Amino acid sequence: MIAGIDIGSRSMELVLLDPDDTNNEIVLERRLATTFDPASQLKIILDGIAPEIISATGYGRKLVTEELCGVTTVSLTEIKAYALGVAHLFPEARTILDIGGQDTKAISLMKNGKVAKFEMNDRCAAGTGKFLEHLATVFQIPIADFGSYALEGDEPLMINSMCTVFAETEATSLMAQGKNPRDIALGLHGSIVRRTTNMLHRVGLNEPLVFAGGVANNPCVINMLTDALKISPSVPDRPDMVGALGAALHGKSVLKIC
Amino acid sequence: MSNSAYKAMWENLNLDIEAHDGLLEVLGKFYGDIYMSQEKRLKGMEYLDFVLSEVHGLRVKELMDAKEAGRKIIGTFCVFVPEELSLAVDAIQVGLCAGADAGTEAAETVVPRNTCALIKSFIGFKMAKICPYTESCDLIIGETTCDGKKKAYEAFGEMAPMHIMEVPQRKEESDRALWKSEVLRLKDELEKLTGKTITAESLKNGIKISNDKRRALQRLNTLRAAKPTPISGRDVLLINQISFYDDPIRFTQSINTLCDQIDERIANSEGIVAENTPRLMLSGCPMAVPNWKLPYIIESSGAVVVAEESCIGTRNSRDLVDESCETVEEMIDAICDRYMKIDCACFTPNNERMDNIKELAEQAGVDGVIHYSLMFCQPYTHEAFKVEKTLASENIPMLSIETDYSMEDVEQLKTRVEAFVEMIS
Numbered sequence: 012m013i014a015g016i017d018i019g020s021r022s023m024e025l026v027l028l029d030p031d032d033t034n035n036e037i038v039l040e041r042r043l044a045t046t047f048d049p050a051s052q053l054k055i056i057l058d059g060i061a062p063e064i065i066s067a068t069g070y071g072r073k074l075v076t077e078e079l080c081g082v083t084t085v086s087l088t089e090i091k092a093y094a095l096g097v098a099h100l101f102p103e104a105r106t107i108l109d110i111g112g113q114d115t116k117a118i119s120l121m122k123n124g125k126v127a128k129f130e131m132n133d134r135c136a137a138g139t140g141k142f143l144e145h146l147a148t149v150f151q152i153p154i155a156d157f158g159s160y161a162l163e164g165d166e167p168l169m170i171n172s173m174c175t176v177f178a179e180t181e182a183t184s185l186m187a188q189g190k191n192p193r194d195i196a197l198g199l200h201g202s203i204v205r206r207t208t209n210m211l212h213r214v215g216l217n218e219p220l221v222f223a224g225g226v227a228n229n230p231c232v233i234n235m236l237t238d239a240l241k242i243s244p245s246v247p248d249r250p251d252m253v254g255a256l257g258a259a260l261h262g263k264s265v266l267k268i269c
Numbered sequence: 270m271s272n273s274a275y276k277a278m279w280e281n282l283n284l285d286i287e288a289h290d291g292l293l294e295v296l297g298k299f300y301g302d303i304y305m306s307q308e309k310r311l312k313g314m315e316y317l318d319f320v321l322s323e324v325h326g327l328r329v330k331e332l333m334d335a336k337e338a339g340r341k342i343i344g345t346f347c348v349f350v351p352e353e354l355s356l357a358v359d360a361i362q363v364g365l366c367a368g369a370d371a372g373t374e375a376a377e378t379v380v381p382r383n384t385c386a387l388i389k390s391f392i393g394f395k396m397a398k399i400c401p402y403t404e405s406c407d408l409i410i411g412e413t414t415c416d417g418k419k420k421a422y423e424a425f426g427e428m429a430p431m432h433i434m435e436v437p438q439r440k441e442e443s444d445r446a447l448w449k450s451e452v453l454r455l456k457d458e459l460e461k462l463t464g465k466t467i468t469a470e471s472l473k474n475g476i477k478i479s480n481d482k483r484r485a486l487q488r489l490n491t492l493r494a495a496k497p498t499p500i501s502g503r504d505v506l507l508i509n510q511i512s513f514y515d516d517p518i519r520f521t522q523s524i525n526t527l528c529d530q531i532d533e534r535i536a537n538s539e540g541i542v543a544e545n546t547p548r549l550m551l552s553g554c555p556m557a558v559p560n561w562k563l564p565y566i567i568e569s570s571g572a573v574v575v576a577e578e579s580c581i582g583t584r585n586s587r588d589l590v591d592e593s594c595e596t597v598e599e600m601i602d603a604i605c606d607r608y609m610k611i612d613c614a615c616f617t618p619n620n621e622r623m624d625n626i627k628e629l630a631e632q633a634g635v636d637g638v639i640h641y642s643l644m645f646c647q648p649y650t651h652e653a654f655k656v657e658k659t660l661a662s663e664n665i666p667m668l669s670i671e672t673d674y675s676m677e678d679v680e681q682l683k684t685r686v687e688a689f690v691e692m693i694s
Contacts, residue, residue, distance in 0.1 A: 070680060090688035114681075126692045131685055133671070133678055 012038065013266060014062035015259025017092065017252075018049055018071025021112030021140060022225065024255040025056050028263060030063070035099060035260065040252055045071065050078050066262030068092035068254050087261050089254055090118055090129050096257030097221045098124030100247050105217035108207055108236075108244065109253075110226035112140045117210040119217060130210045137173040138206040140226045145175050146199050149182060150192060158229035161200050164193035167235075170202045178202065197231065204235040211240070220244040223253040275326045278333060282404040289399045292371060293325060296559055303565045307501060309541055311534070313527030314504055320511050324558070328514065329401040335361055336405070341463050344406035344429075345513075346391060347414055348585045348611060349436050351604050352517070354456055356475030358463040363402050364513025365391055365409070368557030370674045372397030379424040380417075385643040386673040387557060388421045395428055402514065403429065408462055410455065412436050414615040415648055432458050438616055440609060449605045456601070472600045476590045482517045485524040486586035492531045493575055494633045497540020498548065499531045502574020503564045506551075509581045510558045542573045547693050550630055552578035552656060553641040553649045560674060563641055563682070570687045571694075576633040578626055579641075584611060587625070614648035622652065623659040630665055637693040638667045639686070666693055 015026045027039040043056045049071045057065075057079075064083045067075035072086040093109045098120065107118040113136040118129045136142065147157040168185055172178045178199060185195045203226075211220075220242050226232055227250035237243050247253055272293065279286060300321060320328065332342055341360040343350075346367060355362040370386065372393025380392060394400035403409070411422040411433045422433055434451045437444035460466055489508065493500050508527075512520055534540075549572050551564065556579065564574055577583060588610045591603040612622035630638065638660055642650040653669045660667045668689040672678055 070684075088684050088688040088691060090684070091691045114684075126688070128666075129685075129688060129692070131681070131688075133681055 012060065012062045013259050013262045014057070014060060014065045015092075015255045015257065015262055016053075016056070016065060016067050016069075016075060017089070017254035017258055018053070018067065018069040018074060019045060019089075019112050019225075019254070020070055020114075021045055021144075022251065023049065023052060023056055023069070023071065024252050025060075026252060026255040026259045027060065027062065028259045030263060030266060035263070037252075037256065040249070040255070042251070049074055053078060064262045064266050066258040066265065068258040068261075085262060085265050087258060089114070090116060090126060090131070092254045092257035092261065093223060094118055094120060094124065094126050094257065095260045096253035096255075097223060097247075099256065099260055100253070101219065101221050101245055104219050104221045104245070106211065106214065106220045108211060108220065108222045108227075109224040110139055110203070110207065110222075110232070111224040111251075111254075112136075112144075115139050115207055115210060116224075117207070117214045119214040128214045130213050132210075135174070137175060137178075138203045140224070142175045142178070142203065143199075143226065143229065146179060146182065146196075149179055150196060152196075155228070157196065158200070158231035161193060161196035161231040162234065164191060164195075164197035166191075166194050166197070167201045168194045168198035170195075170198040173202060173206055200229070200231045200235055203232060204239050207236070208239050216240065216242070218242055222246050223250040225251040227251075272326065275330065278330060279325075279401060281333075282329075282401050283398060284401060284404060285398040288397055289325070289401075292369075292399050296324075296369075297322075299559055299561070303503060303561050304507065307503070307541075309539075310504070311500060311527060311530050313523065313530045316523045316527070317504070317507055317511055320515055321507070321558075324514075325401050329405065331516070332361060332363070332402075332405045336407075341407040342402075342405045343459070344403060344409040346409075346418070347412045348580045349412045349414065349434065349608060349613070350410045351452060351455070351608060352479050353472065353475040353590060353600075353604055354452070354459055354467065356478050356517070357467045357471040358459045358465045359471070360407075360459065360463055361516075363406075364557070365403050365406075366394050366400045366558065367391040368510075368560035368674070371399060380421050383645050384417050384421065385645040386675075387555070387643055387646075388417050390557070390674065392421060392425055395425065406430070408432055408458070410434060414613060415646070417645070417647075436613075436615060440616060445605060445609055448609055449601070452601060452605055452608075467597060469595060469597050469600070472597055473592075473594075476592060476600060476604070478517050478521075480589045480592060481521045482512060483586040483589055485521045485528070486512065488528050489524060489531070490576070490583060490586070490633075492528055492535065495535045495540075496548075496634060497538070497542060497544040497546070498573055498575050499534040499540060501541050501568060502549075502551070502577070503561060503568055506556060506561065506564055506574070506577055506581065509577060509579075509585065510556070512585070513581070547572040547636045547690055548575045548634060549573065550576040550578055550626075550633060550635040550638045551582070551641055552626060552638050553653070554643045554646055555580040555582075556641075557581065562674070562676070562679070563639070563670065563672065563686075566679065566682050566686050567639065567690075570683065570690050572686075572690045575635060576629050578629055578638075580613070583625075583629060584613070614652045619652065623655060626656060627659060627663055630660070630663065635665065637689060638665060639689070640667055640669045642669070642671045644671050644673045 222244035
């Protein structure tokens with residue numbers, strides 16, 4: 012078996028592929044919170060699996076090569092992993108938007124699926140999954156429901172700040188003014204969309220666009236993105252598994268060379 | 270020599286000994302991790318290791334001895350200050366420390382927070398009293414290459430003896446005339462400071478020494494373009510950094526010796542990395558000692574740096590001063606012409622920088638360019654757009670990085686640099 016593993020800031024995902032399956036159907040997938048102890052979580056997610064090769068991506072990619080002895084390990088960046096994963100799921104894709112736990116990436120692909128250009132947020136996690144997660148707690152709404160909650164709003168209120176802390180301050184003052192919290196939530200989603208559309212335009216937005224990463228589970232971000240770009244992005248069934256899938260595909264290509 | 274032997278000297282320079290010890294400790298560790306861990310390093314790099322290990326020791330002792338003998342120490346922050354003139358009055362010119370976060374809190378009491386790390390660094394070094402070079406200087410030459418520096422020198426001038434040169438922002442006839450008047454004003458200032466008159470003989474000698482240093486660096490840059498590249502980008506950056514404060518004649522000899530070893534290495538087709546390693550150019554803001562953050566990330570990500578399009582790189586060594594002149598007047602003109610060729614982003618429109626980047630990319634055979642801007646450096650951050658466009662027309666991919674001296678963004682930078690290397694591999 013070939014294991015692809017994506018160790019992100021918030022969660023880690025595992026995908027297993029059969030080396031002999033030319034269709035690359037996913038044999039098994041798992042997902043776990045990264046927590047403050049990713050090394051232990053890594054052992055749990057790999058429990059009962061003995062892959063021939065482990066291909067790792069995400070912030071914790073080096074952890075895999077350091078922690079696991081006796082297994083062939085390789086690593087690649089999330090950018091390449093998402094490119095490979097998306098190219099497998101949507102061979103026509105030309106642009107990828109990946110919003111994860113603490114990073115946003117816009118990737119433009121060449122016709123052959125290779126990365127042509129990418130943009131990534133630098134040191135600050137503004138406008139990422141972490142931003143939504145933090146603000147959802149302010150609204151006392153589970154993160155999984157925050158998008159649907161915001162969609163119940165009518166009029167998005169302007170949230171100017173990209174910074175999580177300042178955005179919270181803005182949201183709190185709007186609440187104090189008695190504004191509809193759903194409109195505030197809608198505005199917060201809008202601020203993420205503004206930031207990402209800028210990034211997409213910088214890499215040159217070509218269709219089709221694929222939206223992946225954990226935040227692609229949020230229906231409000233998808234809707235607002237569609238409105239802002241006048242393009243409907245394709246969203247994979249399990250958008251947070253794309254990195255692990257791409258890593259596994261990379262692992263398979265390495266295995267073939269060996 | 271151990272640090273304790275230099276303690277009296279540092280005390281005489283009024284350094285904050287405890288803070289200075291802390292700086293040396295960090296510098297030593299940083300150097301060990303980044304430089305001494307390299308494999309297949311050239312023997313000639315031992316000289317550079319030695320110079321760096323003695324950066325605040327033996328070299329400062331030499332400066333003290335020179336001062337004792339009546340020579341003057343001139344500090345600079347920029348490649349626009351003509352070393353030829355300092356040499357012509359038998360002074361020693363040194364580039365001042367500006368490559369590490371030091372004394373930032375103190376610096377932010379005199380310059381705004383959104384000032385680039387380089388400016389904060391030289392002010393911080395001064396205010397924290399941890400740079401023996403700054404403290405040794407009889408005169409520090411500033412220059413108006415950006416608004417940040419220009420205004421920062423007003424504050425710095427209250428702490429140290431300064432002379433400011435006005436660098437023009439365009440390259441018209443009137444700009445050259447301004448620059449010439451500034452070069453002459455510096456000449457007067459240096460003559461006044463040292464009590465020496467610049468003669469045709471002394472200036473010719475100064476030009477020769479400076480050109481020889483540039484020629485050695487040019488030779489190094491030509492040799493490193495070999496495939497596989499015989500020397501790491503980190504080592505060449507270090508050489509460029511040391512060129513600003515080592516004795517110029519000794520430095521030139523050492524680099525030529527190193528180049529002889531590189532010749533041998535090339536003859537044996539030996540590289541510092543495998544031949545198929547992606548080759549990158551670093552372009553943009555200067556990287557002063559000990560700013561090795563980005564080159565280290567790049568060279569730990571499976572690529573090698575083969576060109577530095579930077580003031581601490583080819584911008585400082587590309588052009589020579591015409592050596593055929595005989596009178597002081599002619600030589601001053603030749604110096605003006607040479608310095609007006611500098612393609613600093615402080616000029617507008619500065620299209621020659623785009624041509625030079627294209628040319629260097631071709632000479633060095635690069636697979637991609639990483640453009641490096643210091644955060645809040647307006648001139649270079651602006652030009653990043655132009656550089657990207659220029660390179661795109663040549664089908665050379667570019668990654669634009671904006672960062673500072675702190676380590677907080679290292680993981681994000683690694684991801685971006687690794688992804689860029691994957692992209693061009």
